[in-house]
Amino acid sequence: MKTKNEIKKVALAYSGGLDTSIIIPWLKENYNNCEVIAISGDVGQGTELDGLEEKAIKTGASKLYIEDLKKEFVENYIYPTLKAGAIYEHDYLLGTSFARPVIAKRIVEIALAEGCDAIAHGCTGKGNDQVRFELTIKAFAPDMAIIAPWREWKIKSRDEEIDYAEAHNIPLKINRETNYSKDKNLWHLSHEGLDLEDPANEPAYRKPGFLELGVAPEDAPDKPTYVSIDFEKGIPVAVDGKKSGSVEIISTLNKIGGANGVGLADLVENRLVGMKSRGIYETPGGTILYHAHKVLETITLDRETQHYKQQISLKYADLVYFGQWFTPLREALDAFVDSTQQTVTGSVKLKLYKGNIINAGVTSPYSLYDEAIATFGEDDVYDQNDSKGFINLFGLPLSVKARMNNKKQ
Numbered sequence: 260m261k262t263k264n265e266i267k268k269v270a271l272a273y274s275g276g277l278d279t280s281i282i283i284p285w286l287k288e289n290y291n292n293c294e295v296i297a298i299s300g301d302v303g304q305g306t307e308l309d310g311l312e313e314k315a316i317k318t319g320a321s322k323l324y325i326e327d328l329k330k331e332f333v334e335n336y337i338y339p340t341l342k343a344g345a346i347y348e349h350d351y352l353l354g355t356s357f358a359r360p361v362i363a364k365r366i367v368e369i370a371l372a373e374g375c376d377a378i379a380h381g382c383t384g385k386g387n388d389q390v391r392f393e394l395t396i397k398a399f400a401p402d403m404a405i406i407a408p409w410r411e412w413k414i415k416s417r418d419e420e421i422d423y424a425e426a427h428n429i430p431l432k433i434n435r436e437t438n439y440s441k442d443k444n445l446w447h448l449s450h451e452g453l454d455l456e457d458p459a460n461e462p463a464y465r466k467p468g469f470l471e472l473g474v475a476p477e478d479a480p481d482k483p484t485y486v487s488i489d490f491e492k493g494i495p496v497a498v499d500g501k502k503s504g505s506v507e508i509i510s511t512l513n514k515i516g517g518a519n520g521v522g523l524a525d526l527v528e529n530r531l532v533g534m535k536s537r538g539i540y541e542t543p544g545g546t547i548l549y550h551a552h553k554v555l556e557t558i559t560l561d562r563e564t565q566h567y568k569q570q571i572s573l574k575y576a577d578l579v580y581f582g583q584w585f586t587p588l589r590e591a592l593d594a595f596v597d598s599t600q601q602t603v604t605g606s607v608k609l610k611l612y613k614g615n616i617i618n619a620g621v622t623s624p625y626s627l628y629d630e631a632i633a634t635f636g637e638d639d640v641y642d643q644n645d646s647k648g649f650i651n652l653f654g655l656p657l658s659v660k661a662r663m664n665n666k667k668q
Contacts, residue, residue: 261404263290266291266376266404267291267376268294268296268373268375268376269296269375269377269378270296270366270369270373270378271283271297271298271320271378271379271380272298272362272363272366272378272379272380272392273298273320274307274381275299275307275308275314275315277420277421277424278381278383279381280314280318280424280429280431281420281423281424281427281429282381283295283319284318284319286379286406290406294321295320295321295379296322296323296369296375297315297320297322297323297324298323299311299323299325300358300361300362300366301325301327301329302332302444303332303446303506308325311325314430318429324369326369328361328365329445329506330504332357332358332445333445333505333509334505335361336357336584337357337446337509338493338494339596340353340357340576341545341548342493342596342597342600342603343571343575343593343596344549344552344553344569347528347576347579348529348576350524350528351528351538351540352447352524352540352546353579353580354444354540354542354545355388355442355444355449356391356579356582357584358442358444358446359395360391360395360582360584360585363391363392363395363396364585367396367399367403368399370403375403376404377404378396378403378404378405378406379405379408380406380407381409382407383409385530385534386530387530387531387532389409390531390532391582391584392582393405394582394583394585395582395584417452418438438453439452439453439455440452445506445509445510446542446544447472447542447545448471448541449538449541450469450539451536451537451539455537455538455539456537457537458537462525462539464476464523470541471541472513472522473516473522473523474518474520476520476523476613478520479518479519479614480518480519480613483519483610483611483612483617484515484519484611484612485608485611485619486499486547487499487606488547488551488607488609489605489606490555490603490604490605490606490607492604493552493603495508495551495552496508498511498512508544509544509548512547513543513544514543514544515543515544515611516543516544516547516611517541517543517544519543519611519612520613520614521546521547521611521615521616522541522546522547523539523540523541524542525538525539526540531580531581546616550616551607552603552607554607554609554618555605556603557621558621558623558627558628559602559604559605559623559625560599560603561627571592571596574588574592575592602623603625604624605621605623605624605625605626606621607620607621608620608621
């Protein structure tokens with residue numbers, strides 16, 4: 260690994276936000292006027308990428324790569340996590356977590372092709388993203404030097420970052436009053452900081468400009484919206500009967516869910532580095548997909564598989580959240596999950612109403628639900644007298660223990 264004085268060319272994970280905007284001049288000031296190659300991964304940030312190249316060059320980068328990673332992001336990261344049913348701490352649908360490895364992997368590829376001496380990122384020393392980026396770098400370029408300015412510079416706050424930007428004439432899209440820390444991609448939008456740092460404060464969902472992917476539930480239509488999602492082997496393939504690509508499906512469901520106030524999560528989560536943090540997440544399309552997928556599994560998975568998969572889901576969520584995407588265990592869990600999804604094919608109908616998702620019907624050619632057996636009416640396929648012997652055998656250990664206790668007493 261090269262020393263600081265040997266670093267001549269640096270690949271920077273560049274978003275154009277506050278952190279990475281000031282990192283370009285800081286790197287040149289503190290690393291011997293090194294060449295900085297800025298790299299942005301397009302995972303669905305939309306207009307946030309507008310004007311990025313001009314900004315990067317003006318602030319000192321030699322060039323900017325903008326890599327379209329949306330399809331890879333959805334099909335190789337989002338869908339495996341969806342199929343696993345992985346949700347971190349019951350509420351977080353991992354929007355930032357699985358976006359980091361796909362971006363970092365591409366940055367490593369470009370850094371190696373460009374002959375870079377180091378990779379830099381703008382993650383703070385308090386957050387999870389530093390782990391996610393750096394574990395990915397280690398997985399593909401174990402000898403690459405890593406520069407994390409937040410662990411080196413004397414800047415201590417976002418206000419001081421703004422001071423630095425103003426002193427270096429770096430244009431920003433934020434101000435001190437609206438300086439929420441946000442992360443946006445095709446899957447979600449997160450909000451942290453300012454008044455949200457106190458869990459006692461109710462989020463200002465109805466404040467103009469706060470929500471970007473949808474509306475507050477009370478501002479959603481007074482009439483419910485119905486939506487159907489078709490799945491093939493656990494993967495969504497159509498919305499309302501219309502087949503489309505993976506990116507389009509999520510975009511469509513974001514619009515439908517957002518318009519109905521669906522997908523808002525307010526949680527205090529346990530970060531990997533040990534602290535608790537409060538975040539507000541908008542995940543309208545993702546929330547619909549998770550709900551629909553879970554409903555479909557209720558009729559297509561047998562009891563033992565369904566229950567065991569719930570345990571796998573918890574571990575899978577931890578791996579994604581902790582930045583351990585490129586690990587043998589995650590790959591092994593994928594093999595198990597893919598096996599369970601062979602029959603998760605069918606259609607789920609949902610009713611969306613003011614932030615709520617209500618089941619409205621599910622069908623599958625692989626359904627294990629047998630109305631002839633489950634009916635409360637008369638049937639010829641289930642002998643209810645069989646249950647007596649089953650209960651006697653199932654409860655035998657309890658009976659044996661009770662008799663032993665009675666003898667001792």
